[in-house]
């Protein structure tokens with residue numbers, strides 16, 4: 025029997041000017057006929073769509089562009105997805121800081137649309153100064169050539185006309201550029217997947233945001249006193265990988281808005297807000313509703329935890345998977361094909377959010393509203409944000425009015441008010457950006473992480489057969505409804521899934537290993553019909569190709585409702601529970617590369633380190649120089665009346681991981697910020713050494729003459745007894761710089777960006793009264809589920825500073841060897857000049873009771 029009407033083309037948009045310009049009824053029919061499962065197609069009904077923007081229905085443009093990419097190579101087995109950013113910018117004063125921050129947090133692609141030739145030039149210069157990392161920047165000037173390309177975009181019908189409207193032109197350019205970038209990024213990804221090597225940067229996700237916004241992963245719990253670094257264990261890449269595994273294709277991020285504090289001078293300029301501003305208005309109004317496409321969402325709305333606090337938009341920004349047909353819908357959202365809201369996730373802002381820094385600094389604020397001039401009340405067909413209108417009017421009224429507005433609405437208040445706002449949860453202190461920008465973080469561009477065990481996740485796309493009765497019902501159901509409503513799960517999908525689950529015990533599949541059909545979802549296929557995507561996990565020894573073939577043939581045979589099946593995604597799953605912590609840690613590193621340019625370690629040291637999880641090297645540091653670090657510590661302790669003795673009741677001044685006073689704050693104080701960590705497991709007294717302090721160690725740290733450490737060693741004593749505060753400081757600095765160089769070595773050895781974190785350094789003193797530290801690991805036990813590259817300590821490096829150590833002094837570092845290395849323990853004496861390096865998350869260690877003063881400088885690399 026020949027059926028007249030094939031799947032789904034029973035609704036096309038007849039009333040919309042923008043729609044008909046893109047595709048005619050004939051084109052629509054031809055496109056449908058080109059699909060394997062459609063015998064014939066005819067447009068049978070046109071209906072006016074008042075509620076649904078026609079733009080949102082253009083999703084099947086994807087099908088018009090040529091054959092679907094169903095047979096593309098497996099999706100990047102073994103590589104974590106990376107994020108790119110598309111931005112349209114003009115005169116962005118902090119572009120360099122913005123790019124550097126994002127490079128440091130692992131952004132691998134920047135699609136920068138320069139709004140003028142001068143902006144393009146500035147970006148190109150920046151790319152040059154970045155060296156190889158400059159290659160991640162793709163700079164496009166908004167010129168006539170680009171304008172012409174805009175005209176071929178789906179969004180042209182919607183945004184093209186807006187280019188002429190004063191109030192909407194910027195947003196229209198941003199949206200067109202974002203769509204353009206998504207297409208370019210999709211092409212790059214395709215090329216890479218087909219093994220052709222992409223010309224520009226490659227990313228699997230694309231975020232649309234501005235040059236005054238930063239992506240912030242790992243925001244700490246509100247009120248957590250952890251220097252804003254957060255302690256979440258997953259990286260952005262891991263976050264994205266998990267999102268992909270859950271079938272997420274777009275992620276909405278809440279934007280916290282910078283809150284300017286009054287400080288000494290409310291009207292001060294702010295040279296680099298990313299570095300200087302750390303207070304943010306909490307945005308807690310982001311919710312899933314944002315993803316329902318309503319044209320009204322185009323404009324920003326003031327809001328946030330305290331409605332009156334936000335001065336700019338509070339409806340977030342979003343990122344979408346590249347190559348999945350997402351297109352910008354305004355600047356805040358990506359729309360998924362068919363306007364589908366399933367597959368959109370709202371990120372928990374405490375883990376992942378956007379930091380927005382508008383209107384920072386008085387003179388730039390004045391300048392901005394002078395440039396904007398007398399803009400209209402409307403913006404993209406809606407009311408402008410109220411604050412912008414007030415600022416426009418104030419600028420018109422004169423400098424006094426503008427200053428008044430800035431003081432009243434941009435500045436949130438003085439110290440007391442800030443405290444109240446934080447207590448109320450309306451504001452939060454986030455030091456993340458400052459921290460990232462200030463610390464040495466290197467991004468590795470090295471190879472893939474090591475292969476993990478054979479566990480694969482497949483997505484098999486099942487295209488329905490034509491002529492199924494139940495679909496006639498579906499069609500009837502669909503008449504007159506919009507796409508978002510009709511693209512729901514039809515009954516055939518659950519029936520097919522049930523059949524497949526039964527098949528998992530079939531001979532064909534059992535030979536692959538353990539095959540589990542874990543779930544399914546639908547995606548719009550054509551108007552009124554859906555295709556089904558089945559998610560399968562295969563655990564076993566067989567290669568993924570044979571698994572893919574077997575899965576496809578089983579899916580095809582399972583039901584006559586399935587016309588065709590193909591693998592659309594395939595990904596190796598990192599092992600979780602079956603992995604021991606040592607394996608997880610080792611995946612941080614490459615094992616096969618030749619390490620050519622190491623500064624401190626030799627290639628053979630790296631091999632030893634990877635084989636046993638730890639490394640002991642003598643004479644890495646000059647013995648006398650490291651002994652002087654101990655003297656400096658002892659001297660500052662002698663000057664510290666509070667810390668030179670452990671408090672009786674054990675109550676102490678802070679937690680172990682958090683510096684409460686930073687060394688930088690010390691210029692007004694005498695001494696280092698020593699404290700007794702609040703833990704019964706340890707008997708040492710510690711202080712954190714931050715970078716700024718290391719650069720400029722104050723001469724007031726201790727009284728002279730500095731006490732002699734390791735008095736038994738007369739030689740060292742004689743040689744250095746005449747040392748000055750300056751020379752001790754120089755010695756500390758030199759050890760610190762070696763610890764920094766060591767980090768660069770480790771970054772080189774790391775797998776694909778997996779050791780790109782910060783460094784923290786601590787000086788520790790174990791008093792001679794038997795102080796010890798019970799057996800522990802330096803980072804949370806990590807089974808791999810939170811990602812091997814999560815943000816926590818990864819490698820520990822210790823420089824021992826004790827010039828004359830004897831067996832009687834005790835205080836050895838006792839390392840527990842890995843089981844596969846034969847188990848047991850190794851004792852390492854903390855002698856001056858010795859380096860110990862170990863994997864923080866899996867190497868258990870303890871400090872044995874110490875009967876001499878014991879000093880060590882420890883660096884943790886993140």
Ligand SMILES: O=C(O)CCC(=O)C(=O)O
Nearest residue numbers: 797802822837871880882
């Ligand atoms: O000083 C040592 O040998 C080890 C100290 C330690 O384990 C720690 O501070 O976490």
Ligand SMILES: [Fe+2]
Nearest residue numbers: 800801802869
């Ligand atoms: Fe430790």
